[in-house]
Amino acid sequence: MTSTPTHVPAPMRFGLGTKLSVMMFLQYAIWGAWLPILYPFLLNHRGFTLGQTGLCLAAGAVGAIFGPFLAGQLADRHFATERLLAASHLVGAVLVWYLSLATSFPLFLTLSAVYGFVYAPTLALTNSLAFAHLPDRDRDFGPVRLWGTVGWIAAGIAVGQVLLRMHTPSGVGPEEIAAAQNAGRAFAFHLSAALGVVMGLFCLTLPHTPPTKQSGQRLAWAEALMEIRLQPLVTLFLLAVPVSIIHQFYFVFTAEYVSGIQNAAQSDAANRFSALVNQVFGVGGGGLMTIGQMTEIGVLALMPLLATRLSRKALLGIGLFAYAARMALFAYAPSLWSVCLGVALHGLCFGGFIFVAFMVVDENTTRDVRATAQNLFNLVFVGIGIIVGSWFSTAVVGAWATASGTMDYTRLFSVPMWIALGCLALLLLFYPGRRAPARVPVP
Numbered sequence: 001m002t003s004t005p006t007h008v009p010a011p012m013r014f015g016l017g018t019k020l021s022v023m024m025f026l027q028y029a030i031w032g033a034w035l036p037i038l039y040p041f042l043l044n045h046r047g048f049t050l051g052q053t054g055l056c057l058a059a060g061a062v063g064a065i066f067g068p069f070l071a072g073q074l075a076d077r078h079f080a081t082e083r084l085l086a087a088s089h090l091v092g093a094v095l096v097w098y099l100s101l102a103t104s105f106p107l108f109l110t111l112s113a114v115y116g117f118v119y120a121p122t123l124a125l126t127n128s129l130a131f132a133h134l135p136d137r138d139r140d141f142g143p144v145r146l147w148g149t150v151g152w153i154a155a156g157i158a159v160g161q162v163l164l165r166m167h168t169p170s171g172v173g174p175e176e177i178a179a180a181q182n183a184g185r186a187f188a189f190h191l192s193a194a195l196g197v198v199m200g201l202f203c204l205t206l207p208h209t210p211p212t213k214q215s216g217q218r219l220a221w222a223e224a225l226m227e228i229r230l231q232p233l234v235t236l237f238l239l240a241v242p243v244s245i246i247h248q249f250y251f252v253f254t255a256e257y258v259s260g261i262q263n264a265a266q267s268d269a270a271n272r273f274s275a276l277v278n279q280v281f282g283v284g285g286g287g288l289m290t291i292g293q294m295t296e297i298g299v300l301a302l303m304p305l306l307a308t309r310l311s312r313k314a315l316l317g318i319g320l321f322a323y324a325a326r327m328a329l330f331a332y333a334p335s336l337w338s339v340c341l342g343v344a345l346h347g348l349c350f351g352g353f354i355f356v357a358f359m360v361v362d363e364n365t366t367r368d369v370r371a372t373a374q375n376l377f378n379l380v381f382v383g384i385g386i387i388v389g390s391w392f393s394t395a396v397v398g399a400w401a402t403a404s405g406t407m408d409y410t411r412l413f414s415v416p417m418w419i420a421l422g423c424l425a426l427l428l429l430f431y432p433g434r435r436a437p438a439r440v441p442v443p
Contacts, residue, residue, distance in 0.1 A: 017144060019206055020130050024148035026199040027126050030089070031119070032152030032293070033159060033192040034096065036286035037185045040256045042108070045182035050402070052105050054394030057252060059109050060116030061386035065379055080210050081129045085122055086203035092118045093196030100189030120382050124358075124374035129209050131362050131370065142303035145355065149297050153290040155195070159188045160287020164278065174263055181259070188286070228373060232312070233364050235431045236357055237380055242423050243353060244385020246323050249393045249416040250346075254330075257409060258288050258343070261336055274336055288339075292346025299351030312360055313431045319352025320424040327417035331410045354381070 042053045095115040102108040127145075134140040167184025168177055228237055262278060281287035306315060322345045329342035358374060365373040393416075401412040 016133060016207065017140070020133070020144045021147035022202065023126055023129075023199075023206060024145055025151035025154075026195055026202060027122065027151065028148035029151030029155040030092070030096075030192050030195045030199060031123075032290075033155035033195065034099075034188040035251055036156060036255045036289050037159065037188050039252045040182060040259065041185040041188075043256075044178065045185065046103060046105075046108070048105055048108075050394050050398055052109075054252075054390045054398070056105075056109055056112050057248070057394070058387040058390035059112035060120070061383045061390065062113050062116060065383035065387075066117060080208055081125055081132075082203050082206040082209055085125055085129070085206070086200045088118050088122050088125075088200075089196050089203060090200035092122075093193045093200065096189050096196060097193035100186045100193075120378060121375055123382065124378040127358050127362075128370055128374050129206065132209050133207050139304050141359070142300045142307075142355075146297045146300035149293045149300065149350075153293040153297075155188075155191060156286045156290040156293070157281060158191060159185070160282020160290075162187050162282070163287075164282040177263065178259075225376070228361075228365070228376065230364075232360060232432050235427070236316075236360055237377065239423050239427060240357070240377065240380040241385045241388060242419050243320070243323070244381045245389035245392055246327070246416040246420050246423075247349075247381075248386055248389030249327070249397075249413065252390065252393050253398075253409075253412060254289060254343070255286050257330065258339055261334065261339055262288065277336065277340070289343055289346075291340055291343045292350075295344045295347025296350050297347070299347040300355065303351060303355065307356075307359070311433060312356060313427065313433050315352050315356045316431065317352075317424060317427055319349055319354070319356065320420055320427060322346075322348035322352060324417050324420035324424065327413045327420060331413035331417060334409060357381075 038057065039053060042048045042056055043050065048056065092115060095111055095118060099108065099111050099115065102111055126148075130141060130144055134144070163181050163184050167180045169180050228234065262274065277288060281290065326342045326345040326349065329338045329345075333342075357377065361373050361377050362370055397412060397415050398407075401408045
């Protein structure tokens with residue numbers, strides 16, 4: 001009696017993994033160069049108010065709401081994904097360069113909205129392009145996607161080192177140092193623009209990914225909406241907004257929070273740990289925040305193993321618990337050691353929730369609407385969630401936390417901590433608990 005052989009997906013073609021990895025590296029280096037430093041740059045260098053800064057952070061998300069509908073429709077129905085990516089990144093490079101030059105609030109707000117419309121859809125399009133060519137989602141996507149994390153780290157450390165070595169004057173007080181570092185953060189936009197040009201040209205070498213045109217629906221997003229109204233996607237999409245709000249607290253306030261702790265520790269000449277941290281990661285907060293991306297690499301490297309042994313629900317729950325723990329450390333243990341530990345938890349936050357969420361979207365949608373479904377999740381997370389999160393974190397919680405005239409970080413970070421715990425409770429109650437198959441081949 002012979003047994004039916006188990007299907008084992010073929011290994012990746014030679015060169016495919018390299019191309020997809022470079023794509024991910026550039027995609028996230030472009031974003032990682034400027035996002036962590038945006039809040040202190042606008043608030044402390046451009047002189048925008050807290051409310052104006054929040055609106056600028058939200059403006060890019062407004063563009064991200066509408067961009068995915070158009071980009072997903074074009075990729076699923078009309079244009080090859082790699083060509084759409086190339087055009088988006090070349091236009092985005094021009095826009096992000098002008099962001100460094102915009103000094104007025106209305107101009108920066110407008111440019112941010114247009115840039116969000118152009119850049120945000122590319123996050124999901126790179127995922128859908130990779131999924132279209134990888135032989136095995138569980139086995140292959142983690143090692144490819146971790147190069148996006150490496151790109152974020154490289155960009156963040158580059159900015160931090162430039163700030164340390166070119167924009168941190170010696171022999172002056174903390175206020176002069178902070179002012180020089182704030183002005184030097186404009187370099188982050190220049191670096192992002194240069195990387196955008198490289199990415200735009202490189203996309204033309206990516207594997208051809210034509211539109212599928214297999215569905216009876218003319219509008220890909222209409223069909224995708226029909227699919228995401230079912231479990232587990234409906235619960236995942238509902239959780240995406242509050243999780244994005246938590247995420248926004250981290251990216252809005254952490255660079256300023258960490259920078260203050262770094263500068264305070266730096267004034268203590270005997271603090272060897274602080275000196276080591278600053279020499280390795282630079283100053284300004286953004287470099288030190290790359291510790292989170294370093295742990296993210298470890299989590300993504302383990303994902304092929306974790307994805308076959310833990311249910312999607314368990315992985316999402318681990319991510320939400322890590323979000324709560326990170327905010328608790330920031331709120332109640334403000335030291336350089338605890339801040340480094342809190343930043344390091346970003347690996348579990350991203351790997352456990354965001355990365356797994358994109359996998360869940362991909363494996364629970366049909367092939368001809370996957371790019372659109374990925375963009376719809378991106379819309380909710382990077383669009384609606386960031387708009388709400390930017391307003392809520394700055395105009396509501398930020399204003400409440402600065403009622404005494406200075407920022408009360410215990411007040412500030414305790415709010416997203418409780419939101420994360422609430423999301424974890426909702427996940428445990430409503431998300432289906434079935435285990436994902438050991439291998440889910442991409443059709």
